[in-house]
Amino acid sequence: MTATSRKMLEQEPGEIELLLPWHAAGTLNERDARRVDEALARDPELARQYAVIREEYAETIDLNESLGAPSARAMHKLFAAIDAEPARKPRISRNIAARFTGFFATLSPRTLAWSASLGALALLLQAGVIGAVLVNNRPASFETASLSANEPITRDLRAATRDLTAVALPRALVRFVSEARVADVTALLDKYQASIIEGAKGGMFKLQFGNRAMSRDEVAALLSRLQNEKIVSLAVATP
Amino acid sequence: MQVLYGRHHVRVFRFGLRLVRDEQVAEDLVGEVFLDVWRQAGKFEGRSAVSTWLLAITRFKALSALRRRRDVELDEEAASAIEDSSDDPEVAVQKKDTGDALRKCLTALTAEHREIIDLVYYHEKSVEEVAEIVGIPENTVKTRLFYARKKLAELLKAAGVERGWP
Numbered sequence: 259m260t261a262t263s264r265k266m267l268e269q270e271p272g273e274i275e276l277l278l279p280w281h282a283a284g285t286l287n288e289r290d291a292r293r294v295d296e297a298l299a300r301d302p303e304l305a306r307q308y309a310v311i312r313e314e315y316a317e318t319i320d321l322n323e324s325l326g327a328p329s330a331r332a333m334h335k336l337f338a339a340i341d342a343e344p345a346r347k348p349r350i351s352r353n354i355a356a357r358f359t360g361f362f363a364t365l366s367p368r369t370l371a372w373s374a375s376l377g378a379l380a381l382l383l384q385a386g387v388i389g390a391v392l393v394n395n396r397p398a399s400f401e402t403a404s405l406s407a408n409e410p411i412t413r414d415l416r417a418a419t420r421d422l423t424a425v426a427l428p429r430a431l432v433r434f435v436s437e438a439r440v441a442d443v444t445a446l447l448d449k450y451q452a453s454i455i456e457g458a459k460g461g462m463f464k465l466q467f468g469n470r471a472m473s474r475d476e477v478a479a480l481l482s483r484l485q486n487e488k489i490v491s492l493a494v495a496t497p
Numbered sequence: 498m499q500v501l502y503g504r505h506h507v508r509v510f511r512f513g514l515r516l517v518r519d520e521q522v523a524e525d526l527v528g529e530v531f532l533d534v535w536r537q538a539g540k541f542e543g544r545s546a547v548s549t550w551l552l553a554i555t556r557f558k559a560l561s562a563l564r565r566r567r568d569v570e571l572d573e574e575a576a577s578a579i580e581d582s583s584d585d586p587e588v589a590v591q592k593k594d595t596g597d598a599l600r601k602c603l604t605a606l607t608a609e610h611r612e613i614i615d616l617v618y619y620h621e622k623s624v625e626e627v628a629e630i631v632g633i634p635e636n637t638v639k640t641r642l643f644y645a646r647k648k649l650a651e652l653l654k655a656a657g658v659e660r661g662w663p
Contacts, residue, residue, distance in 0.1 A: 271640065286623075310660050314618065314646065328523070
């Protein structure tokens with residue numbers, strides 16, 4: 259007879275036994291989860307109790323999900339009450355990082371997994387949309403019979419845009435990761451001799467790199483380097 | 498505020514409803530909770546998850562509502578006396594549906610036992626978070642859930658459902 263079984267017979271719950279419900283819900287820390295897994299592997303009585311807990315867990319979720327939701331009346335009443343409250347100045351948190359932490363901590367493991375997938379999808383979609391907009395907004399180009407496919411395209415571009423040098427200046431829309439500190443961003447701007455020429459619209463900054471025109475290859479290399487920076491989550495060329 | 502409400506109002510409502518057992522009162526609770534949140538948003542320091550903070554406020558307001566109704570001492574007898582149009586556990590078992598019986602017995606637990614089971618299983622709260630919401634030491638959280646589960650097993654046994662524990 260195992261120690262856990264003896265404890266169960268004596269009606270004294272063991273330390274690991276007490277943690278089983280949290281193990282079923284997936285809310286134990288890594289260390290405790292490992293301890294419980296090891297105990298479950300060596301104690302069949304404990305494993306049997308765990309199966310019972312899994313059943314309770316599923317039915318509790320089922321029961322709660324069947325409870326419905328408050329009516330729209332509750333929401334209207336709440337926002338009417340808020341509107342009736344005296345006007346207040348918005349308060350700026352002194353600890354934005356803590357609020358971010360709090361926000362993500364509000365998501366359950368199930369929700370968090372879904373949110374991460376949706377976030378990644380949204381990022382890809384956004385990159386796609388930005389790319390499509392840039393392609394559609396690109397100034398019309400033309401080909402001449404004299405243009406050889408092997409000739410560097412930059413020479414002709416320079417000729418074609420002689421009076422539009424501003425367009426050729428390398429610019430990019432950049433989104434920084436949420437953990438990026440001001441010092442990190444400043445260091446990155448110094449490193450690339452870049453300056454922010456437009457604010458954070460939709461979380462993207464418009465950056466200009468240096469004061470000279472670059473070839474397509476140079477711009478592509480620049481964007482590639484930028485994209486590899488730890489604090490950059492997205493970098494796309496922009497006119 | 499709308500985002501916060503949209504994200505959390507259903508869980509706040511369900512947690513409140515399981516405590517007060519009255520949809521109208523639970524709906525009023527939702528309004529009171531979020532109005533409080535709006536008024537006290539500046540006090541939230543981010544030390545705990547927003548949902549933990551919301552559930553703690555909901556619990557406090559639910560207990561106040563129960564006190565107003567003078568049935569804060571809601572015990573098993575009172576719980577079983579609450580009208581419920583669905584089958585009782587015995588009938589559910591006759592229907593060979595252990596799940597139904599289990600849900601019925603979950604409803605028949607005391608408010609104290611219901612809240613701890615809901616917080617751990619449905620709201621996915623850790624030991625520390627439950628301790629914060631309910632205002633009891635972490636060891637008490639663990640033992641309270643254990644005895645809530647034992648009580649659940651007793652109710653099921655009385656209804657003719659043997660699950661091999663305890």
